[in-house]
Structure formats: C-alpha cells, structure tokens
Amino acid sequence: MMPGRLPGSSTLIVYLAVLLLLPIVVPSVPLATEIAIMTLATLSCHLLLVYGPLLSFGQGAFFGIGAYLGGLYAIGVGPAAPFGAVIAILVGGLGAAVAALLVGMVALRRIAGLGGHGAGGVTFLMLTFAVAQVAYFVAYNAPQLTGGENGLLNIPRLSAGLSASDFTLTDPTRFYVFCAVVVGVVVVLVDRFINSTAGQAFRAVGENERRASAIGYDVFTLRLTLFVAAGAIAGISGALYAMFLGLVPLSAIDLIQSERIVIMTALGGTGSILGAIVGTICFVLGSDLLSRVWPHWPFALGAAIVIVVFFARGGVLGLIENVLRALRGSRQQSETVE
Numbered sequence: 001m002m003p004g005r006l007p008g009s010s011t012l013i014v015y016l017a018v019l020l021l022l023p024i025v026v027p028s029v030p031l032a033t034e035i036a037i038m039t040l041a042t043l044s045c046h047l048l049l050v051y052g053p054l055l056s057f058g059q060g061a062f063f064g065i066g067a068y069l070g071g072l073y074a075i076g077v078g079p080a081a082p083f084g085a086v087i088a089i090l091v092g093g094l095g096a097a098v099a100a101l102l103v104g105m106v107a108l109r110r111i112a113g114l115g116g117h118g119a120g121g122v123t124f125l126m127l128t129f130a131v132a133q134v135a136y137f138v139a140y141n142a143p144q145l146t147g148g149e150n151g152l153l154n155i156p157r158l159s160a161g162l163s164a165s166d167f168t169l170t171d172p173t174r175f176y177v178f179c180a181v182v183v184g185v186v187v188v189l190v191d192r193f194i195n196s197t198a199g200q201a202f203r204a205v206g207e208n209e210r211r212a213s214a215i216g217y218d219v220f221t222l223r224l225t226l227f228v229a230a231g232a233i234a235g236i237s238g239a240l241y242a243m244f245l246g247l248v249p250l251s252a253i254d255l256i257q258s259e260r261i262v263i264m265t266a267l268g269g270t271g272s273i274l275g276a277i278v279g280t281i282c283f284v285l286g287s288d289l290l291s292r293v294w295p296h297w298p299f300a301l302g303a304a305i306v307i308v309v310f311f312a313r314g315g316v317l318g319l320i321e322n323v324l325r326a327l328r329g330s331r332q333q334s335e336t337v338e
Contacts, residue, residue, distance in 0.1 A: 011272060011273065011274055012187065012188065012191055014274060015184075015187055015273065015274060015277065016184055016187075018277055019036060019180040019183060019184060019277075020180070022035060022036065022180075022281075023173070023176055026285060027288070029172045029173055029176050030172055030244075031284070031285070031288055032176055033172070033175060033176045033179055033244055034244065034284055035277075035280050035281055035284045035285070036176065036179045036180050036183050037179055037183075037237055037240045037241050037244060038237065038241075038260075038261075038264065038280045038283075038284060039183055039237075039276055039277045039280045040182075040183055040186060040233050040234070040236055040237035040240070041059060041063050041233075041234050041237040041238075041261045041264075042261060042264040042265050042268065042276040042277075042279055042280045043186070043187070043190070043233055043273070043276040044059055044062070044230040044231070044233040044234040044237070044261075045059050045230070045234075045261050045262055045264075045265040046265050046268075046270060046273065046275060046276045047190070047226060047229070047230050047233075048226065048227065048230050049265060049270050050206055050270050051194070051202040051203065051205060051206040051226055052205070052206070052223055052226060052227075053206055054124060054223065054226075054227065055124070055125050055262070056124070056125070056128040056227075056230075056258075057125060057128045057129040057132050057255070057258045057259070057262065058100075058103060058128035058129075058131040058132050058135075058258065059230070059231075059234045059258055059261045059262075060132055060135075060252075060253060060254065060255065060256075060257030060258030060259070060260070060261060061099070061128075061131055061132045061134075061135035061136075061253060061258065062096040062099060062100055062230075062231040062234040062235050062238070063096075063234045063235070063237055063238040063241070063252065063253070063257060063261070064135060064136075064139065064238060064248070064252045064253020064254075064257065065092075065095055065096045065099050065135065065235060065238065065253070066089075066092030066093060066095060066096040066234060066235025066236060066237065066238030066239045066242075067092065067152075067238035067239060067241050067242040067248045067252045067253070068139065068145075068146055068152060068238075068242070068248055068252075068253070069091050069092045069095040069096075069235070069239065070088040070089060070091055070092035070235075070238065070239025070240075070242045070243065071152045071155040071239075071242035071243075071247075071248045072145075072152070073087065073088045073091045073092075074088050074155050074156055074157075074158050074242070074243060075152075075154065075155055075156070077158070078156065079156040079157065079158055079159065079168075080159070081158060081159070082159070082161070083159070083160065083161065084158030084159055084160075085157070085158040085159060085160045085169055085178060085243065086160060088158055088239050088242075088243065089182060089236045089239040089240060090236075091239065092235045092236055092238055092239025092242075093232040093233070093235040093236040093239065094232070094235070095235060096231045096232055096234055096235020096236075096238065097228050097229075097231050097232035097235065099231060099235075100227050100228045100230065100231025100232070101224070101227075101228050101231075103128070103131050103227075103231075104223075104224045104227040104228060104231075105224065106127075107124060107127040107128065107131075108124070108220060108223055108224055108227065109220065128258075129255070129258075132253075132254075132255050132258045133255060135253050136250070136253050136254045136255065139250060139253050140250060146248070146250075147248070147250075148250070149250050150250075151247050151248055151249040151250055152242070152247060152248040153246075153247045154246070154247070155242050155243060155245075155246050155247055155248065156243075156246075157169040157170050157175060157243050157246070158243065160178055169243070175243070175244065179240055179244070182236065182240065186233060186236065187273065190229075190233075190273075191273065201217050201222055202222060202226060204217060205217065205219055205222050205223065234261075238252065260283070263279075263283060263305060264276075264279040264280050264282075264283045264284075265279055266279070266305075266308075266309055266315060267279040267282050267283055267305055267308055267309075267315055267316060268280065268282065268315050268316055268317055269312075269314045269315020269316060269317040269318045269319075270314075270315070271314045271315070271317060271318050271321070272317060274317055275315055275316075275317045275318075278315070278316050278317045278320075279315060279316065279317075282316055283301075286301055286304065287301060
C-alpha cells in the first residue's frame with residue numbers, strides 16, 4: 001500500500017466504529033459533533049496533500065463559503081422545509097465546489113505549466129493563502145449578506161425528513177447522528193472512488209506527477225478535479241457547522257480556520273484516511289481539555305504539535321502504528337524464545 005492510500009474495508013469499519021463510539025467516550029455530545037464536522041474539513045486537506053500533492057491554505061475559505069451558503073439557505077426556507085438539512089449541506093458543498101473550480105483554474109494553471117507539473121509548491125500555497133484572505137475581507141465587508149463582524153445569526157436546524165416533525169435535528173443526539181451519517185457517506189464514497197480503477201490516476205499523480213504525465217494522464221485536469229472535490233467536502237463541513245452553532249461567525253472563514261485544518265491534517269498523519277479523524281480528535285479534544293485547566297492552553301497545544309511533527313513523522317496515527325508494531329514484534333520474539 002502506498003503511503004497515504006485510502007483504506008480498505010477493515011479501516012472503513014474502524015472509521016465508522018469511531019464515529020459510533022465518539023459520543024460515548026468524549027465529554028459531551030456537542031463536542032463529538034464538532035469533531036465529526038471538522039473531520040470532513042481535515043479530510044479535504046488530507047486528500048489534497050496525499051493525491052495532489054497540494055498544500056492549500058484555502059480550505060478555510062471553502063469551509064466558510066459552505067457555512068454561509070448553507071446558513072443563508074436555512075434562514076431562507078425555514079425549519080419546515082422538506083429535507084431542508086440535506087439540501088442545505090448540498091447547497092454549501094456545491095457553492096464551495098464552484099468557488100474551488102474558479103480558484104483552481106487560475107491557481108493551478110498559473111503555476112503548473114503545460115505539463116501540469118510542480119503545482120504543489122510554495123507559489124500555490126501563497127496563492128491559496130491570498131484566496132483565504134480575500135474571502136475573509138469579502139465576508140467582513142458584506143454585512144448585509146454575511147452579518148459582517150457580528151456573523152450570520154439565527155440559523156435554524158432544519159429537518160432531515162419530509163416535514164419539520166420528521167427527524168427534526170433540534171435534539172443534540174439526533175444532530176450528531178445526522179452529522180455522523182454524512183461523514184460516513186462521504187468517507188465511503190471517497191474510499192470507493194480512490195480505490196477504484198479510475199482512482200488509480202490520482203494515486204499515480206500522488207506518487208510521481210512526471211511519471212503519471214509520461215504515461216498519458218492529464219495531471220492538470222486530475223489536480224483540478226481533486227481540488228474541486230476537496231472544496232466541496234470542506235463546504236459540506238461548513239454547512240454542518242453553521243447548523244451546529246446556529247450562526248456563522250466571521251472566524252469560520254478567516255485564515256486561522258485554514259491553519260487549524262492544516263494542523264489537524266499534519267497532527268493525524270497522512271498515512272491513512274484514519275489520520276483525518278485522529279488529528280481532529282487530538283486537536284479539538286485537546287483544545288477543550290487544556291482550556292479548562294490552563295488559560296495559556298494554546299502554548300501547550302502548540303508545543304505538543306511541534307513535538308509530533310518533529311518526532312513522529314507519520315503523525316499521531318503513525319506513532320500509534322509504530323507502537324503497536326513494536327509491541328507485536330516484542331510478543332512474537334518472546335514466543336519464539338519460549
């Protein structure tokens with residue numbers, strides 16, 4: 001298996017099991033819901049890093065676009081709209097995908113050259129950094145649409161059924177179930193596609209872009225498709241976040257949001273899709289627990305992230321795998337001696 005390859009059925013089972021157990025093992029259902037929602041944003045960055053390979057600081061912008069569009073739709077249709085929650089996340093995902101398409105056509109073509117090579121360098125990172133900044137200032141300067149610095153307020157939690165009484169999402173546990181189902185569906189669809197015959201092209205680009213181009217793959221088109229898909233996933237995450245909070249704060253689209261997404265991706269590791277949920281759990285849960293005991297908790301969290309990045313190259317997931325491998329080797333050695 002190539003580094004970063006998406007998992008087979010066994011890893012999918014582990015992934016879905018984690019979603020099932022999350023509200024039981026974390027301190028509260030809302031915290032579990034936040035982890036599930038942010039896992040999608042981390043997954044979008046994971047896909048870009050592994051199969052681009054592209055390091056993007058624009059995922060926070062697509063997250064925010066999805067949040068604003070999903071929130072505006074929810075406000076417009078009201079809580080009685082049939083399948084309102086489902087349509088809201090589709091609106092957020094589609095809007096973010098369109099934005100990613102426009103950004104990708106300019107950014108990737110601008111720096112990739114005719115062969116589509118070298119798109120994942122510093123220039124691309126800086127262009128997506130600029131996109132994140134532009135998105136923030138557009139949201140800040142359009143208070144009639146986004147609420148400006150006050151945020152987009154009074155977003156209702158829509159129903160996931162035919163009417164307001166069918167699977168209403170006002171209950172925290174029901175809303176978590178809805179978010180977990182959305183995350184599970186996205187993970188399964190992404191896994192099935194990447195591990196399909198068509199997905200081999202993305203794996204080829206992730207391994208060696210020039211070799212992929214030499215055997216006939218259109219690297220630019222593949223990267224653009226991946227960038228749009230990642231933008232859509234981030235947009236779905238943003239729309240869920242808007243319904244979760246009942247508002248869209250301006251911080252949902254600022255540069256710090258993009259930084260958090262990149263940090264969660266690096267923290268979990270890119271060796272497997274499980275890294276997305278592991279990194280999100282470590283970051284969100286660590287932030288929550290540390291903030292309760294120390295007012296300067298970002299310093300401790302930052303130090304922990306630096307330690308993981310420097311001393312656990314595969315992230316937390318890679319560290320766990322190395323420990324399990326060492327324990328398994330030690331047990332086998334002891335059995336051989338006996």
